Amino acid sequence: MFFDWYDAAARDAPTTARLVEVLNRAEYVVIVEASPDEVDAADRARTVVTGAEIADLARRLAIVDGGNGDRCRCAGRPTIMVYDSDGERLACWTLHHQTGLRSVGAFDADLRDGPALTEWLAERGLTGSRDAQAESAVQRAESERRRMRWVHAAPAGLSDAAADVARLPGREASPDSAPGAEDRLAALTRHHYPEGIERARALLAWAGTAARESTGGLLWYDLTVQRQLFAEHPDHVVAALVTQVPSRAQLDGAAQLFGSLEWTREHGRGLPEPLRSTLIEHIRASGTDSMRFRLRHGYYGAEGEAP
Numbered sequence: 599m600f601f602d603w604y605d606a607a608a609r610d611a612p613t614t615a616r617l618v619e620v621l622n623r624a625e626y627v628v629i630v631e632a633s634p635d636e637v638d639a640a641d642r643a644r645t646v647v648t649g650a651e652i653a654d655l656a657r658r659l660a661i662v663d664g665g666n667g668d669r670c671r672c673a674g675r676p677t678i679m680v681y682d683s684d685g686e687r688l689a690c691w692t693l694h695h696q697t698g699l700r701s702v703g704a705f706d707a708d709l710r711d712g713p714a715l716t717e718w719l720a721e722r723g724l725t726g727s728r729d730a731q732a733e734s735a736v737q738r739a740e741s742e743r744r745r746m747r748w749v750h751a752a753p754a755g756l757s758d759a760a761a762d763v764a765r766l767p768g769r770e771a772s773p774d775s776a777p778g779a780e781d782r783l784a785a786l787t788r789h790h791y792p793e794g795i796e797r798a799r800a801l802l803a804w805a806g807t808a809a810r811e812s813t814g815g816l817l818w819y820d821l822t823v824q825r826q827l828f829a830e831h832p833d834h835v836v837a838a839l840v841t842q843v844p845s846r847a848q849l850d851g852a853a854q855l856f857g858s859l860e861w862t863r864e865h866g867r868g869l870p871e872p873l874r875s876t877l878i879e880h881i882r883a884s885g886t887d888s889m890r891f892r893l894r895h896g897y898y899g900a901e902g903e904a905p
């Protein structure tokens with residue numbers, strides 16, 4: 599049964615020729631800056647394409663034949679509705695993430711030139727795709743700055759190994775971007791910092807860089823540091839914070855570590871004095887919202903004490 603479905607889907611694969619065949623029968627095309635269930639809303643920007651512009655639109659909508667074998671879960675926008683001379687709708691397509699087209703066939707299909715379509719739409723007052731691309735570019739740039747902040751915060755001797763862990767493969771970040779990189783980083787950390795308490799201090803300060811990031815939570819490279827801290831003897835971690843005055847970064851890292859579910863499941867929520875009081879004072883004076891939340895909910899053994 600699966601193969602029957604697959605064969606049917608393959609026969610219904612999207613192609614540029616199928617798309618052009620529909621547009622060749624079109625009298626006009628309505629494009630609305632909305633998902634299909636919102637196209638009737640009066641406040642949504644729209645444009646009507648007629649005459650020679652339909653052929654121009656067909657060139658902009660050219661897709662990679664065969665589709666990508668997947669269907670995006672979002673509704674998609676803008677919506678492209680194709681009508682014949684009797685006003686009958688021939689097709690309803692949607693754009694997805696400024697890179698794909700839905701409903702030409704069984705699968706979504708990648709656009710051959712998404713940026714060109716984005717600019718074509720913007721010239722006609724439909725700027726949503728261009729705005730979304732600009733926002734994505736800002737987010738990618740900030741994501742890259744954050745990644746490099748983490749690499750640059752690596753303890754002495756670990757920067758190159760950290761860069762391998764945080765490497766970006768292709769278009770998207772992945773914890774598998776550099777196979778074996780996390781193990782190599784852990785081994786190099788032990789080599790450069792063979793004494794357990796000294797190693798815990800270095801790792802806590804590094805872990806503290808993620809605590810002050812405003813978005814994204816812990817990313818895969820942040821978690822590599824946290825996993826190294828979990829692997830340390832808990833007495834070494836505590837000693838790293840009480841045998842000398844801890845830095846703000848080390849206290850940030852401690853708040854991140856001791857407030858994690860992995861730590862509290864293994865070691866409970868209580869912290870020994872004077873570490874408990876030192877950490878609470880730090881959070882009350884300059885902690886982030888997430889640190890204060892964990893403090894209010896007793897993650898540091900201070901349940902019921904509002905910061």
